[in-house]
Amino acid sequence: MTPNIAIVHVNYPHGPNFRLWLPLFLLWIPAVLLAPFVLLALLIACLLARVPFLRSIATFWALVSSLPGTDVRVTTEGNHVLVRIL
Template sequence: MTPNLAIVHVHYPHGPNFRLWLPLFLLWIPAILVAPFVLLALLIACVLARVPFWRSIATFWSLLCSLPGTDVRVSTEGNHVLVRIL
């Protein structure tokens, strides 16, 4: 399953806290439009680097499909940032 939603939560101890919901499924519309150019560039890069084209596509797709469930937490000096990909 591809990632559909990202949640960014920023917590400041002495300032405003906010939570931002980013709909990642809306990025698929422009991604479909630029896909032929990206695939052509990837094909050229694979030929130059002597890497199998279909293996690089499979690796990219498996990386993209493994993103849901990612939970990144960063804390420093009382500030907290949480990024969750659903």
């Protein structure tokens, strides 16, 4: 399953708090259009680095498919930032 939505929640102790919903599924439209060029560039990079082409595609897809459920929390000096990928 690919990531569909990212939620960014920023909590300032002395300022405005906001939550931003980012629709990641809209990024798939340009990704599909640019796929032939990306695959060609990946093929050239794999040939130069002597890495198996299909293994690199499988690794990339495994990385993208494992993104849903990611929860990153950063706290510094009272500021809190939460990034969740659904």
